[in-house]
Amino acid sequence: MNATSTATSPYVPLLGGPQYAALQAGFWLLVAGLMSIAILTDPPTTIMNEFDPTTRMIILNKLEIIKPSLWLGNVVLPLTGLFLTHVQHRVSTRLSWADLPLRRLVQYALASCLLLSGCGYVIVKTITCVSNRWWLKNDIQDGGFEYSLGDGSVPGFFVICTWMVIYYSLQAFTRLARMELMQLRQEAAIKDSRLDVIATQMNPHFLFNCLNTVRGLIEENPAGARDAVTHLAHVLRASLSSTRKRLVPLGEELETVYAHLMLESARHGSRLTLTSEADPAAATACIPPLLLQTLVENAVKHGVGTHPGPGFVHYSLRMDGGTLKITVRNSGNLAAGWDLPDKNGLGLIHTRERLALLYPGNASLSISEADGVVTVRADIPQQPSEPIPLS
Template sequence: MMRFKKLNILFYAGQDDGAANENTGTAFLMNKNNIYWLMQLSGWILFTILNLLALAVFGKNTYHDYFTWAFVCFTGLAFTHIYRGYLKKNNWYTLSLKKMVARVVSSSVIIGTAMYIFGFMFNYAIGGFNAGEYRIVNTVFTAMNLSFVIFFWSLIYFSAHFFENYKRVEIESLIWEAAVKDFELKTLKSQLNPHFMFNAMNSIRALIEVEPKKAQTALTKLSNLLRYSLKMERTETVPLEEEIKTVADYLELESIRYEERLTYSINVDPLSAKIELPPMMVQTLVENGIKHGISKKTQGGKIFVNSHIANSMLIIQIRNSGRISEEDIKHSKGFGISNTKHRLNLLYGENASFTINNTAEDEVLAEIKLPTGGKINESTYYR
């Protein structure tokens, strides 16, 4: 005969595939689905063994009881797997705590009752039915006990899922922080090119004996560049006029080295002088224009920096002699291009743009457009 009243063993299994994150990898190289099945099968097998041992210890039982409890445990495994698929399909993880608890409790009662009914039917089918064993109190108690087992399974499942989610968010946050730090490092390295520093100091040294006053002026401009670079290290935006002063100092220093091979012009609309933009952005593009354009031409070249306002947008144009390959344009190669696009996107989203193209006059035109109203995003870049 079948005695459901002897079911007093708690369930320990049913963890979600969220029990481990496949992105972090495990010592056993198992993916999340394998971990789910390992926990699901081992949990229900352990549950079955404990209940069969309980049947053997407490009272006299027939083989019908053992087979029936084994069948009930099998239905528990099947029902919880179906239950898992249903709650994943309906995305219960996003529910409020109140709604989630209500659904889990009701589902536990339904599944627990279904397990009892299936067990009763199986016991009847194999000839173990004994009407004296099916009193109301025993029936309700056993169904509630099975419902508690399913509720406990749900508790483990959702705990594993939320733990995995928490760890994944934590890992993604660490990856993002590392990427930002790497980006900042690249930016700081790009702000004042070591080769430029070396060349500038060599140029100043050469001037000291022949033109000491000019060397002193050049040294002052170089110190201004260094001071600006350090000052702007943790600053999101600066007025355009400050950026242009730095660009002017940079071009003045480069003109010492290139002499007649470098001609430059800066034309800034007074209305745009106070508008803010990311620091060192124009300077980096000017530096790239000289490095990849003018320096490669035997006769040298020209570089022009202009700014104006149109349709509530600040437009900055940098023109330099030379050409840029179509592949570099298409794939945003070169840190000056990718850096500019990324920084504009961080601060202004889709409201700002950056383009760089060859013109018909054997020139490269780089153009920055950003809203005069300022940034729309709080950047994590400079925090």
């Protein structure tokens, strides 16, 4: 089966190329090694003691005579087994036996063992008999004592059965591993698609808020509107590129947060007080794109934006071991049902989903309220990266 058909067919052969060749060579070399040990080992003493000294001498002499034939069989039998099992491998691959139910596969394998052992008997018997007469010049018959390698067809049957068990067991384990790998790839693709959908849903949310800010500045402060357009361009560029990245350096994210907060500050004026602090150790951190942006945006929108009078937004970044700790605080209150999509809680809902998809079981997002202050905390595990200067 060629590489193209292997990739498109639901049946994948056990081992292709060097792996299959190594399995075949290793198995039949092991068989040849065991046969060599048997040839080099003297007959068991317990058996030989059952004969009288004259018979023992005859048997030992005959064994010496047939040793050349034994060594010839030690070469012929493994090569024959290698040839026959390879033919069986090609046939079973072409007919996709591995896709059969276990009961049917066992039936086919047993039938193959009988057929292969029978064919092997005929091939080995023919070669050894011909070699005994024409090459070794020896008929190896005397007084009813006859050496016949073909009489080992029953042991040969068990050798073939052993090969079948190893072959189909490894094939089953290999296919199971490939199915698990395919499942993991499918799950990863689903996660990627889900992340893209989340980011696509979030981008219009950003755009809507930013456009409202610019629209308010055009009439009140044209010069400020020009700066706002520059900040808006930065926010839009970061928003549109977020679907192509899973993580961004913290410094890059902070630039986007700064651009967005400048828009919000121009919109709310003195009503909004902005403060921040960043641990220098957090300079090496990476986070999902627009994650801090989303938290800060929600703090402004649902904190200062929904309450008359002044308000504040404060965010802090620090490293704790291998985890980036993000804390965003804002003045305001948590409304009942804030985490429902129809209550405009999409930003935080999606942020929680993103963390669950990117860091299964390792990241967290919590929200609490106390004394008129809403606090959002996010813990994001980190991997070693190059230092990124904080903006």
